[in-house]
Amino acid sequence: MGSKKMRIGILSAGGDCPGINAAIRGVGKTAIVQYDMEVQGIVNGFSGLVETETIELTENLLSGILTLGGTILGTSRLKPFKASVGDEPLDKPGTIKKNYEELGLDALVCIGGNGTQETASLLAKEGLNVVGVPKTIDNDIWGTDVTFGFDTAYHIATEAIDRLHTTANSHKRVMVIEVMGHHAGWIALYSGMSGGGDVILVPEIDYSMESVAECLMERSRVKKPYSIVVVAEGLPKDSKKSAGAYIAKEIRKLTGLETRETILGYTQRGGSPTATDRILATQFGAYAAELIHQRKFGTMVAMRNGAVTSIPLDEVGGKIRLIKPDNKLVEIGRHMGVCFGD
Amino acid sequence: MGSKKMRIGILSAGGDCPGINAAIRGVGKTAIVQYDMEVQGIVNGFSGLVETETIELTENLLSGILTLGGTILGTSRLKPFKASVGDEPLDKPGTIKKNYEELGLDALVCIGGNGTQETASLLAKEGLNVVGVPKTIDNDIWGTDVTFGFDTAYHIATEAIDRLHTTANSHKRVMVIEVMGHHAGWIALYSGMSGGGDVILVPEIDYSMESVAECLMERSRVKKPYSIVVVAEGLPKDSKKSAGAYIAKEIRKLTGLETRETILGYTQRGGSPTATDRILATQFGAYAAELIHQRKFGTMVAMRNGAVTSIPLDEVGGKIRLIKPDNKLVEIGRHMGVCFGD
Amino acid sequence: MGSKKMRIGILSAGGDCPGINAAIRGVGKTAIVQYDMEVQGIVNGFSGLVETETIELTENLLSGILTLGGTILGTSRLKPFKASVGDEPLDKPGTIKKNYEELGLDALVCIGGNGTQETASLLAKEGLNVVGVPKTIDNDIWGTDVTFGFDTAYHIATEAIDRLHTTANSHKRVMVIEVMGHHAGWIALYSGMSGGGDVILVPEIDYSMESVAECLMERSRVKKPYSIVVVAEGLPKDSKKSAGAYIAKEIRKLTGLETRETILGYTQRGGSPTATDRILATQFGAYAAELIHQRKFGTMVAMRNGAVTSIPLDEVGGKIRLIKPDNKLVEIGRHMGVCFGD
């Protein structure tokens, strides 16, 4: 490289999530201030690499984005290794490789969830210098103890549960709240425990409606005036209804208790990140720049046992981080009388 | 009355709403501190008068409830003048009158919505000394310019809309949000205007999906990257779907734009009231105590042109306060480019 | 004017305040969408007119600023009619008039507090087509019942008071909180009443420390575990200390009760405006555009008895809107046992 400045690209792909801009800022400021690199923002995820849509990220452009939700670079769900027209695969990876070179990039930071990290891993195998930064509100990326976006999401869910308590109490009702989490129940578990949920249902723990109904009837028998049921959207069920609507209907049927449901939806993934997520995203972003400086490519930034570190990208792909059977917070919940439906 | 202290009852009926406790405190503290009255809290709305379930409200009990959501007295939806077994009406009003006398009450404060004020009016005709205090998040009680609960509800809705902006922008989507409002669109109008909604649909303004679709396509044509559509739950529609889900589906069908819906639900009516609602509820409660002191019974507390006043209860019943065709905020919205679907 | 578009300027002057951007957006969008005007933003208050620093405000530039605190135009405290070098007055008004004409402006919207409206009035007398829009967190502009910024400020103060309650209660302390308000005690009165303050001290009501101490000792005697004292910064006192520090010190001296003070400071005037302030600022801005369209110059937008209207600018200058002796909220407070120190 000689006297030439290193030149890196950053993109965000997949669903949006609070903290992406903080991570972009973390990568960019560290790259510019500490390592004297040039930084290109790539617009709309991998699409921006296919169509060569980029924007120079100067220090000034990176100022003031720490607190913004969403992503200033835009995002898309394009999966270059799966793109095809009919049965004919399109050579998107080839185009990306060519454009990566034409843009003069020395490295590429990919901020995204499970799908994005899988693509990042495949691009690394194609010879690109890739560093992955994990993000998802679902907190289910394999290899890292936590992802940014999760703290914001579960705090929003907790705030909603706080509000439901007063209505539930005034009307002596069962309130069911469905929170996000397709495969993993982390948001339900954490918001349920921090919001004082009485029943918490997550995909990782088999539940029966009889067991849920029995918990609620027992609470009714000992004169608890109301109950809060927190449900992950990905809960398995024999119904096309949303998880929240299904569980509420079954509770009404089995217990006769007055029951209402709330589906929290997209409000969980938008808006300004919590301070915790800003710190975490900043740490992840800064470490990605450091990994590039050390030429440790083909890696993903991760949090392990309280320290920021990295793991090989090819270990991440195709896996998912679920709540384990011996999860300590679940055990604490059980010991305090929370019902998990099993 | 001679040397005997005046003795008043307070109840809350109908749906819960932020600020009820502030109103109870306003009535109670003013009655005790200023007018040296005794105050009985009546439990679970009119049921508590049928079953004589009451609690003495001392100054100590009234301390610390200003900020609490829900109602410390509980509520119920019992409508004593409509109670019946089969075709046989039950004499609930008779029971209430008897118990009112046996409890030694000199006056009764009824905190509630349209239904509650109608019952209050009928009880006044039965000879009870009744003062009504209007409350509803829907802000649709006839005779008062505003009700407490509304400010909290539309601020929560605005906060949700704020969060949706970042997701909408990151993904270039149309985001539809359904907020509360069965008959009246006040929450949709106010949260839509304060949240920067691009389309606002309320029951009072006839809309066509063609018009809505045209607004959204025009925004798309001038490269606005996303749109926010705010919808009142009570919107008329040819569908069993919720208003939000229906409008989102039709938008997808007519425009082909990527569209997602959020149904905000019960989070709008719970939790701690805003400072504005605390002040309003306190003013309403304090004025109810003053009306009793002045023996102005058969009245409902109301806000008119910025001042707290009262109106006869029998003018309120059976009416509802809707957004009028010449509403000034709707006109302002139109002048700024907001689409109301007509 | 014939076929030529009308061309208007907007500036913000004086202290910043939540809602200024919402007002700028209200003026601008209404002017562009409804009245087909051209809109110039003038940078840094009246300085921008002296130095001809402006920015074209397009509809795109006005999008997304509704929720932002501060002012995108910047502000300054330059008072053109008071500018001088030594004893020699500088002809800033002359420069402003010349630049107003060179910029081709047909009207000028001045968003600001008491000082700004006074300048606006003087410029109107110089022949400029001026419309004033009142803003201040202190809520003390004469001629309007309310100004935007106030709602946000007193909600922030209320939230702070909410937090102090738990500390006060755990430690059985007197907590003194000083909130903003140089001449008028509106923030103290409203946050005190919505935050459940036990003592509220405002500049408009003469207080004695003996009376304050007696209130607090009486609360202590009847076993109230703690007390909250809300103090306006502009409270008269024989001390160079801040009002909060002074009152806390005197309370300690006179009562011996454990007392702590908090000076809330600048956090009250920053950040995103409440939904209420966004609506109010939007209404004020939109009405300013309407006044220009109707050529009602030399006026200030105002809220009177619940309706947006206008008053002559020359009635506003040099006056201030204080809490009156017969203020209804003060009376309600007294009736509920709040001590105002008199």
Next chain:
Amino acid sequence: MGSKKMRIGILSAGGDCPGINAAIRGVGKTAIVQYDMEVQGIVNGFSGLVETETIELTENLLSGILTLGGTILGTSRLKPFKASVGDEPLDKPGTIKKNYEELGLDALVCIGGNGTQETASLLAKEGLNVVGVPKTIDNDIWGTDVTFGFDTAYHIATEAIDRLHTTANSHKRVMVIEVMGHHAGWIALYSGMSGGGDVILVPEIDYSMESVAECLMERSRVKKPYSIVVVAEGLPKDSKKSAGAYIAKEIRKLTGLETRETILGYTQRGGSPTATDRILATQFGAYAAELIHQRKFGTMVAMRNGAVTSIPLDEVGGKIRLIKPDNKLVEIGRHMGVCFGD
């Protein structure tokens, strides 16, 4: 113990902090539901053991306290091993030991900061079965990576910094904000990094005013319109002024830049805990009950490398956990251009 139920006491001592009630609930519910113990709440810290003031904590009493700030048990700063009259030490520890036995306690949970854990350690040496639970917003207890209260405190500080940005930007000012932290700068470091602070001053890093002034002048030279300076209250200085006021004055003197200060104060330690603090306090409380069940006395609950564990109480006393010179977040800050004044 045979068939007799185990009987435990819980007290909270020292300064209040968000999450204490969540910890009390965690201990109490786990003890009752899982281990079938009896639970006594001891009122006002160690004073309650000296004066035998207790309250039976039933499951019902523990419901609904998860979200409350402060402590339902009250607190005091009595240090029984330091109590004396004149030079004569009072035998408070003897009284405590006697009352512990008379109350029939089998174990005692002490929730508190550094001072409380030291007392707990001394009581353990006197033969009491003690388990410590660390709490402090300052996050400076030796032996645990984090304490509850800290997350809430630094999120409140971050929110305040967010608000200051808009005012700073509108007026082109330097804004100095003083946050809590007597010995350790954790709140300043975390809120500074999550709030986008430009200068962060903590007691652990030697600063010079020249260096601070140089950072700010450099920002001014490259046309950054404003700066945010975050200062820990415990910063060493040659002045009786508060740290924030001192730093602001020096900045004005050395740079001539318009500078304002805000002292955040007690609002940082009150109010409802964040979801993160509720979870952490629940985990700590539940683990304390488990330690008692396992008869692991003389220990303090701690978080180490992401897992809840315990350490011997006598290792904790007299030490304090400071920011180390090689702190990773400080390094990240430096790499991104944050000035730490050295």
